Amino acid sequence: MSAIQFRDIEKQFTPESVVVAIDRLEIPAGQFVSLVGPSGCGKSTLLRMVAGVDDPSRGEVTLSDSEHSQCAFVFQDANLIPWRTAQENVRLPLELRGPVTAEQRRTIDQAIEMVGLRKEDFRKFPRMLSGGMRMRVSLARAMVTQPNVLLLDEPFAALDDLLRNQLNEQLLELWYQQNWTSLFVTHNVPEAVFLSQRILVMHARPGRIVADLEVPFEYPRKPLLRNDPDFARFCGEVIAKLAGVTLV
Numbered sequence: 001m002s003a004i005q006f007r008d009i010e011k012q013f014t015p016e017s018v019v020v021a022i023d024r025l026e027i028p029a030g031q032f033v034s035l036v037g038p039s040g041c042g043k044s045t046l047l048r049m050v051a052g053v054d055d056p057s058r059g060e061v062t063l064s065d066s067e068h069s070q071c072a073f074v075f076q077d078a079n080l081i082p083w084r085t086a087q088e089n090v091r092l093p094l095e096l097r098g099p100v101t102a103e104q105r106r107t108i109d110q111a112i113e114m115v116g117l118r119k120e121d122f123r124k125f126p127r128m129l130s131g132g133m134r135m136r137v138s139l140a141r142a143m144v145t146q147p148n149v150l151l152l153d154e155p156f157a158a159l160d161d162l163l164r165n166q167l168n169e170q171l172l173e174l175w176y177q178q179n180w181t182s183l184f185v186t187h188n189v190p191e192a193v194f195l196s197q198r199i200l201v202m203h204a205r206p207g208r209i210v211a212d213l214e215v216p217f218e219y220p221r222k223p224l225l226r227n228d229p230d231f232a233r234f235c236g237e238v239i240a241k242l243a244g245v246t247l248v
């Protein structure tokens, strides 16, 4: 069954221009999908329509086994509240839903450990954490809501390559455990290939899907996959689709 369905979608912010146009797109439950495409082609808008924070101007985005409220967002900026500790930031979405139970408090601590933070980091304020640690807190904050759908909008773009690779590997481990339907926006093609089962390539004006590619590598994916010539070849195919050229 598809977790997310797009049918005859158009999104306009002004009457003159269609920002995103998608005839038909189905994303099965639990699939890890990356969206790549030039700046302004509508990747974030597409994610926002899945989350229900933007409505399509035409058509409907349907989530078959969950509500829009069961989506969680992770952004490039960790967006942590500076006067709250890591643990208090992770607790926030649950506080907004009502009094936090003892079981939820355990879930919060588990989530913080699962993203690779140590007990002593729980009580640190964002200014005391590195960029990578702040992103881990942001991921834990998304996890505690136990989403069915995880929407990640360039979450690791501001990090150095080594840390980005580590967080990619950790994100995949979490995905095996949690089985979220995951939509991941990135400008980094090797990152999209390493993570995803499927890559949607978008072009702009209007934003549309021009290629829907199945990624031909088995899971679990090991770091050495990045050195495999087949990996480089497949990245080349994605880049060619992005550039709108055909490889012979």
Ligand SMILES: Nc1ncnc2c1ncn2[C@@H]1O[C@H](COP(=O)(O)OP(=O)(O)OP(=O)(O)O)[C@@H](O)[C@H]1O
Residues within 6 Å of the ligand: 013, 019, 037, 038, 039, 040, 041, 042, 043, 044, 045, 046
């Ligand atoms: N609230 C808005 N009002 C008007 N125009 C908007 C709004 N949000 C987005 N747009 C426009 O819609 C287009 C798509 O924006 P969007 O942020 O979805 O692109 P993107 O592919 O995620 O870009 P990037 O890779 O740079 O983040 C852009 O031209 C942008 O200016």
